[in-house]
Amino acid sequence: MPGARRRPPGTGQQVLRVRGRSIAWIPPLLLLVGIAALDMNTSGEFRIISWIVLVPGIAAALCGVWGTVAFAVLGLLTYVEVDTAWEHQYQTGLPDFILVLVGGLLAVLACVVRIRGERHALHMRDIVETTRRTVLRTLPPGWGGLDHAAVYLTADVQARVGGDFYDIQPGPYGTRVLLGDIQGKGLGAVEAASALLGSFREAAYREEDLSVVADRLEVRMLRHVRYCAAMGITDAPRFATGVLVGFRDADPDSVEMINFGHEPPLVVGADGVRPVPPGHGLPLGLGDLEADPPPVLRAPLARGETLLLVTDGVTEARDADGVFFPLREWVAVSVAADPRTAEPQRLVRFVRDGTLRHCGGRLGDDTAIFAVRRSAAGGAVTNL
Incomplete structure (x- = not known):
């Protein structure tokens, strides 16, 4: 720490x-x-x-x-x-x-x-x-007008950082959130994650349209892939899945979202758990394979509801019988028993403990668990 x-x-x-x-x-x-x-x-x-x-x-x-x-x-x-x-x-x-x-x-x-x-x-x-703090910077409480909590687990018990990443960037046009998963592992994945996060922090602050932010991320991933190819790095990551979310001050009851081939987030609240629309975007770095850019989706998110974003280290965690971790059902049962589970801090701890218990502590992939919701006080930090 x-x-x-x-x-x-x-x-x-x-x-x-x-x-x-x-x-x-x-x-x-x-x-x-x-x-x-x-x-x-x-x-x-x-x-x-x-x-x-x-x-x-x-x-x-x-x-x-x-x-x-x-x-x-x-x-x-x-x-x-x-x-x-x-x-x-x-x-x-x-x-x-x-x-x-x-x-x-x-x-x-x-x-x-x-x-x-x-x-x-x-x-x-x-x-x-130092590398971990550079890639996954510490986020202040209430950053961007959001209550947030995160847990990062690496499949390698000796490592502290891998190819999963997340961040929050407030700006004049609202607060943007990004969670993603780089293809592959090792230092190459860390380098690619760092490149994408650098572009996200700049574009999310300056660009008004979320689609433009997504385009900047796509271009950055392509540039990184070309750079690695020019350097002769044959095992460099070629793409990254991710979810880009926009919280606009003028629209407090919904969020904008672009999905880059990633697991759709879950909306967790006292009334239950529901998935957001999955989207049809390709992973970052593969945008040339499709003529149309990924669509900007709009999903309802009432005040008090938490957006839960996870990487495939959670959804693909298996038990001894090879059964995948039932994330949605697991969270739904817990929220029904105790609505306070929807609070970001409680939610990430609950998902972390459930994932580790399900797979017996043997993670097959790096795992990021990120939960955000609008602060009860309201009002985003738009000038940072």
Whole structure:
């Protein structure tokens, strides 16, 4: 999250912290004390003091470099103290001393490698987080006169951003909303999503007609495809599905919509769930295949009703038997039981939880869930 304070690498695992304080030193210390105490209270024929070599190894996995060094030194001193307390014939002697010494050195080396790996991982995480905020910028509450909520889930558990995208852009001619899904995955899909969002933010602000905004998006996708072809990028995305929505201040009871081959949104309200007209537009980037541009549709959307837009990560989520997630039916049952489910925040959480539960947490595709409705206060932000 933006502004979140990161834990420095090497300060112990997050699970070994209590009230913000690291307790990573406790397991190796308990092991050290336990080995020493057990060795002191057994017979000379059963010496385990050499097991103390495990202590710096445990510290290397949990503590920082200096903590590991401290346990390596402490372990070596404890070994000498306990071993020399025995009579000469029972002492483990020089070979085990060398074992404990070398084990401590190797543990320190392993800890250094681990800390470097953690720092590299944090650096890469920062890069991914910056990319995510660039593509999917944080939207202020009430942005464009809309209450909104969004959830983004990637099929790759290590990634934080993929080819699904969404945004809200207020302007002089009302507020425009875009949700889309780039063909393919990986960095190529992220790059294409970034290109489309950049064009959307500019055109949605400046253009009065929603059809012109759609045309700008089509041209941008074609330009991106041609650029990738010129660069010899053979696996670049060739098209994107999406839904473009316009909220006009002068028409508070309906929305304009252009569908680019995407799953039609759902209107969710206290009276139930209904789909909007599906539209017949081709995906962005394939407009040359059809002479007519995608039509501008008008759908009723009363104040208090929420427009739910999702990518195919939701609608194509399957359970163990291969059954698709019944989104519309699922939401309808919940709204009938509790009309507050139609609120954007509740709705996206409900759809997210239902999708993950249906597929057992194994998403087959990136998933974006976006819910918007006119703010109860009314009035769009048209000068930003």
